[in-house]
Amino acid sequence: xxxxxxxxxxxxxxxxxxxxxxxxxxxDLAPNDPTGNLPMTVPPEVRAKIRSSLGLDEPMHIRFGxxxxxxxxxxxxxxxxxxxxxxxxxxxxxxxxxxxSTRSPVVDLIIxxxxxxxxxxxxxxxxxxxxxxxxxxxxxxxQYSWFDQVGTFISMVGFSVPTFFTGMVAIIIFSVxxxxxxxIYDTTLEVDSWQNFVSQVKQMIMPVAVLALYxxxxxxxxxxxxxxxxxNLDYVRTARSKGLSERVVLLIHVLRNSLIPVVTLxxxxxxxxxxxxxxxxxxxxxxxxxQLLIIAIESAxxxxxxxxxxxxxxxxxxFNLIADVVYGILDPRIRYE
Amino acid sequence: xxxxxxxxxxxxxxxxTQSTEIAGDEHFPTEELETLTQHRSLWGDVWRQFRxxxxxxxxxxxxxxxxxxxxxGPLLHDIEPSAINFRERNFGPTLAHPLxxxxxxxxxxxxxxxxxxxxxxxxxxxxxxxxxxxxLIGVLAGFFKSLDGPLMRLTDLFLALPILxxxxxxILLFRDTLRTLxxxxxxxxxxxxxxxxxxxxxxTARIVRSDVLGIKEREFVIxxxxxxxRKRRIIFxxxxxxxxxxxxxxxxxxxxxxxxxxxxxxxxxxxxxPDFPTWGRLLYDGANFIQITPxxxxxPGLFIALTVLSVxxxxxxxxxxxxxxxxx
Numbered sequence: 127x128x129x130x131x132x133x134x135x136x137x138x139x140x141x142x143x144x145x146x147x148x149x150x151x152x153x154d155l156a157p158n159d160p161t162g163n164l165p166m167t168v169p170p171e172v173r174a175k176i177r178s179s180l181g182l183d184e185p186m187h188i189r190f191g192x193x194x195x196x197x198x199x200x201x202x203x204x205x206x207x208x209x210x211x212x213x214x215x216x217x218x219x220x221x222x223x224x225x226x227s228t229r230s231p232v233v234d235l236i237i238x239x240x241x242x243x244x245x246x247x248x249x250x251x252x253x254x255x256x257x258x259x260x261x262x263x264x265x266x267x268x269q270y271s272w273f274d275q276v277g278t279f280i281s282m283v284g285f286s287v288p289t290f291f292t293g294m295v296a297i298i299i300f301s302v303x304x305x306x307x308x309x310i311y312d313t314t315l316e317v318d319s320w321q322n323f324v325s326q327v328k329q330m331i332m333p334v335a336v337l338a339l340y341x342x343x344x345x346x347x348x349x350x351x352x353x354x355x356x357x358n359l360d361y362v363r364t365a366r367s368k369g370l371s372e373r374v375v376l377l378i379h380v381l382r383n384s385l386i387p388v389v390t391l392x393x394x395x396x397x398x399x400x401x402x403x404x405x406x407x408x409x410x411x412x413x414x415x416x417q418l419l420i421i422a423i424e425s426a427x428x429x430x431x432x433x434x435x436x437x438x439x440x441x442x443x444x445f446n447l448i449a450d451v452v453y454g455i456l457d458p459r460i461r462y463e
Numbered sequence: 464x465x466x467x468x469x470x471x472x473x474x475x476x477x478x479x480t481q482s483t484e485i486a487g488d489e490h491f492p493t494e495e496l497e498t499l500t501q502h503r504s505l506w507g508d509v510w511r512q513f514r515x516x517x518x519x520x521x522x523x524x525x526x527x528x529x530x531x532x533x534x535x536g537p538l539l540h541d542i543e544p545s546a547i548n549f550r551e552r553n554f555g556p557t558l559a560h561p562l563x564x565x566x567x568x569x570x571x572x573x574x575x576x577x578x579x580x581x582x583x584x585x586x587x588x589x590x591x592x593x594x595x596x597x598x599l600i601g602v603l604a605g606f607f608k609s610l611d612g613p614l615m616r617l618t619d620l621f622l623a624l625p626i627l628x629x630x631x632x633x634i635l636l637f638r639d640t641l642r643t644l645x646x647x648x649x650x651x652x653x654x655x656x657x658x659x660x661x662x663x664x665x666x667t668a669r670i671v672r673s674d675v676l677g678i679k680e681r682e683f684v685i686x687x688x689x690x691x692x693r694k695r696r697i698i699f700x701x702x703x704x705x706x707x708x709x710x711x712x713x714x715x716x717x718x719x720x721x722x723x724x725x726x727x728x729x730x731x732x733x734x735x736x737p738d739f740p741t742w743g744r745l746l747y748d749g750a751n752f753i754q755i756t757p758x759x760x761x762x763p764g765l766f767i768a769l770t771v772l773s774v775x776x777x778x779x780x781x782x783x784x785x786x787x788x789x790x791x
Binding site: 141144145153282285286287288290291294297298397401404405408409419420424426431434439442443446 | 619620624625626627628629632633635636723726727730731733746750754757760761764767768771772775776779
């Protein structure tokens with residue numbers, strides 16, 4: 127097992143290198159000028175100086191190498207230095223990835239935005255899982271009952287209807303018509319009193335509910351299929367013939383085995399919900415990572431876009447690895463040679 | 464998979480003819496004889512099974528209705544989608560404008576019909592690109608052992624790419640170049656169809672590959688090899704017809720995926736321009752006027768949802784109908 131994990135990690139590194147190069151190359155191939163937004167009165171010599179100060183004169187492979195060093199060495203060391211006070215090497219004069227439009231280090235921007243995304247996305251995923259598993263169990267156990275029919279239909283709808291439409295409908299109903307919840311997520315709100323806590327909960331309900339519905343509809347379909355696969359297996363018959371109650375058979379024997387593929391799917395889904403959150407954050411104006419990416423793209427802030435996209439890629443690769451390892455641990459029948 | 468179906472069918476037919484021989488005189492009434500001797504084709508069977516799936520039939524009806532509506536609708540409702548009429552701004556539904564108007568007097572219904580044409584066109588074209596690429600890569604990887612490793616690594620690599628952020632970046636960066644090259648409408652259409660197509664072929668490729676791997680070892684393919692059939696002919700004659708069912712299912716999922724991706728891009732403001740709207744773009748433009756004219760959000764969203772839902776149901780029905788284990 128450890129051998130397998132090691133090998134997979136070693137494969138993941140070149141994959142990530144290639145991906146980071148693809149991202150870098152796409153951004154580099156594109157016609158783009160960081161001085162394009164400056165006033166027309168700025169003379170060409172000054173523009174050339176600005177460009178060379180941003181390091182754009184260097185050939186592509188050198189810039190890629192420098193960026194990699196900054197991302198993989200300088201930034202983690204800096205986090206160590208600022209977060210824990212551990213300094214390795216020359217901590218003060220280390221070059222960092224600087225955003226073109228805000229002139230502040232990219233990683234600082236990302237750290238500022240992460241909590242909002244984690245709260246909204248994390249809670250919605252958690253609720254999605256909590257809704258999906260019981261629905262999946264009941265609709266598989268009572269297959270073709272009215273509950274199953276309705277549940278299957280709703281999950282089909284939830285799965286097909288894009289979040290930007292459900293979100294908009296939720297805004298029309300609950301913000302415009304009923305005026306229950308605010309339309310715009312207020313990130314400056316600090317939870318220091320009961321009243322603020324209530325308004326924080328209020329503004330989180332809609333984004334979390336919309337994303338949770340979407341996640342739940344995908345997961346519950348999968349959960350149902352997984353339980354149905356297990357219900358007809360021999361060990362279930364054995365358990366029943368031993369005289370165990372249906373409750374024990376279903377919730378202990380079947381559920382534990384059916385959860386194995388579902389857990390893998392949950393791990394695999396985490397990176398996709400982060401990119402899905404790009405849309406949800408845009409609907410409800412949550413200023414999280416997704417919105418940061420959109421702003422960066424619109425202002426052609428190449429270093430920021432590159433770093434964020436690469437972080438998304440790292441998440442996909444890492445969670446793929448986690449899913450594989452978890453599957454192997456949970457299901458000993460899977461043998462890794 | 465299907466070769467077994469053929470075998471079973473052939474066997475079933477032989478049985479039928481036998482039973483008709485026995486039955487000739489007294490046991491079977493004549494009508495039943497006719498139905499038994501009638502030719503049953505594979506596609507007939509698939510269709511018969513497909514019709515039993517209520518959701519799928521509803522999906523077909525809704526999808527045909529939407530397609531007809533956006534293609535024939537502009538003939539009946541002949542207001543120009545880009546016509547601006549400042550006197551009739553933010554109207555609710557009226558006789559002249561059944562779905563109302565927007566903040567500069569565009570007719571919402573006309574825009575919906577025009578936008579639907581583009582959305583569906585994007586869905587179909589992007590699906591075709593993804594399907595062609597996916598089938599090509601899947602067949603090559605499954606059939607030629609030497610290509611399997613590299614092509615599957617490539618697929619894994621594409622699966623690890625953060626698709627939505629990359630799509631946004633590519634569109635933003637290459638939008639203007641393509642616009643000047645091919646004109647504002649064709650340029651953006653080609654760009655979006657192309658980028659959606661080349662980022663959504665991976666699942667098709669994986670399914671096709673695993674099916675090809677199974678079929679490649681079957682007796683009929685080995686027989687074809689042994690009589691000296693060329694590889695290209697084996698692929699087109701023996702392999703492709705047998706993997707048609709996963710390809711068809713991926714096609715339906717591909718349309719749904721492409722329509723959703725396009726409208727998500729437009730919704731983020733990085734898809735089609737406002738003067739060349741799609742449903743996603745209409746939704747995006749309507750979002751700012753959600754308090755004045757909520758209909759501008761509801762209609763495009765509803766049609767995206769209905770189209771995707773119907774296509775997904777068709778895919779579900781197809782999967783069941785094409786699965787010989789489920790077919791009655």
